[in-house]
Amino acid sequence: MTHNLILRVIAKFLIPLIIVFALYVQFHGDFGPGGGFQAGVILSAAIILYTLVFGLDAAEQIIPPTILRLFASMGVLLYIGVGVITIFLGGNYLDYSVLGSTQIAGQHLGILLVELGVGISVFSVMLIIFFSFAGRGKT
Amino acid sequence: MIDLVINISLLTFLAITAVAIVRMTNLFAIIMLFGMFSLLTAALFVVMDAVDVAFTEAAVGAGISTVLMITTLALTKDQDEKHPGCHRPWLPLAVVIVTGAALVYGTLDIPAFGDPDAPAQTHVAPYYLEKSIPETGVPNVVTSVLASYRGFDTLGEIVVVFTAGIAVLLLIGGRHSTSKNKKNKREENDA
Numbered sequence: 660m661t662h663n664l665i666l667r668v669i670a671k672f673l674i675p676l677i678i679v680f681a682l683y684v685q686f687h688g689d690f691g692p693g694g695g696f697q698a699g700v701i702l703s704a705a706i707i708l709y710t711l712v713f714g715l716d717a718a719e720q721i722i723p724p725t726i727l728r729l730f731a732s733m734g735v736l737l738y739i740g741v742g743v744i745t746i747f748l749g750g751n752y753l754d755y756s757v758l759g760s761t762q763i764a765g766q767h768l769g770i771l772l773v774e775l776g777v778g779i780s781v782f783s784v785m786l787i788i789f790f791s792f793a794g795r796g797k798t
Numbered sequence: 799m800i801d802l803v804i805n806i807s808l809l810t811f812l813a814i815t816a817v818a819i820v821r822m823t824n825l826f827a828i829i830m831l832f833g834m835f836s837l838l839t840a841a842l843f844v845v846m847d848a849v850d851v852a853f854t855e856a857a858v859g860a861g862i863s864t865v866l867m868i869t870t871l872a873l874t875k876d877q878d879e880k881h882p883g884c885h886r887p888w889l890p891l892a893v894v895i896v897t898g899a900a901l902v903y904g905t906l907d908i909p910a911f912g913d914p915d916a917p918a919q920t921h922v923a924p925y926y927l928e929k930s931i932p933e934t935g936v937p938n939v940v941t942s943v944l945a946s947y948r949g950f951d952t953l954g955e956i957v958v959v960f961t962a963g964i965a966v967l968l969l970i971g972g973r974h975s976t977s978k979n980k981k982n983k984r985e986e987n988d989a
Contacts, residue, residue, distance in 0.1 A: 684853075689937065689941050689942075690936075690937050691938060692853050692938070692940070693850070694850070694940075694945070696955075697853045700857040700858055703862065704861050704865075707862070707865055711865075724971075731963050734960075735956055735957060735960045738952075738953055739953070752950075753950065753953070755946060766936070769945075770936060770941065770945040773949065777952065780956050781956070783963070784960060785862055787963045787966065787971065788962070789862075789865065790971075791966050791967060791970050792866060792869035792873070792970070793869050793872075794971075795970050
């Protein structure tokens with residue numbers, strides 16, 4: 660697999676496009692189809708493509724498993740944290756309206772942050788699962 | 799009219815794929831067909847205007863889960879074992895036919911597709927559709943429902959995903975020993 664020239668060139672061309680598309684899906688989810696879950700999966704697909712073409716060791720140098728575990732928890736914590744902040748600002752849990760000066764601004768910020776948490780967490784968990792399976796049986 | 803043609807051809811392809819999956823014994827080919835099945839399902843969702851669901855189905859069902867199944871296959875073997883002699887299809891066939899008939903009978907009570915009087919359309923959906931823009935300012939109602947109105951549900955979902963990741967890590971994850979081995983090997987080589 661590692662000496663497949665066409666595969667490597669095409670993968671190098673495609674991976675940045677996939678990453679940009681993932682970011683678009685993440686931050687354009689308010690206006691079009693998509694959101695954190697889909698963006699996380701697409702972003703992890705980019706890294707999985709990289710792993711399939713360049714090998715697991717090269718991929719783990721880009722994103723070390725320890726960082727992935729940290730990210731997976733950070734995403735969930737970001738989600739929970741937004742809820743806790745809204746409590747401290749005087750609202751209910753996950754009531755984003757108190758986050759901004761107006762209700763709409765608050766909702767917008769809250770949804771953005773929450774979707775970001777979902778995206779980070781899904782991205783990391785998908786890669787954790789993939790790396791676990793791919794690294795299994797290798798000594 | 800065009801929707802009908804697309805629906806019929808997609809469902810035909812779905813049925814063909816399902817039959818092919820059942821009849822095959824090469825697990826690698828079956829996984830590929832599973833991917834195709836998910837992609838066809840995603841296309842069906844697009845026809846039904848459920849773009850967000852189609853998006854997820856295409857990314858997760860056709861993409862990630864296919865890759866995960868293949869990596870699982872790499873750890874096992876890629877041929878289904880034949881069990882000669884003990885194959886009696888009649889009882890399973892009867893169970894499948896009865897269950898299928900019950901399900902088809904159940905669909906007769908389901909409201910028609912897009913029926914405005916269906917319970918799903920009359921309960922909270924009108925509120926979301928009317929209030930989403932003035933209350934959240936988010937044009938995509940799916941996003942505002944998922945992240946804001948149903949924020950607790952989404953929190954639960956993401957915790958489920960997180961738990962799945964932890965479970966996989968605990969069961970088969972971690973290459974700590976491997977990286978240590980490598981370091982040891984490197985040190986040995988240096989020495």
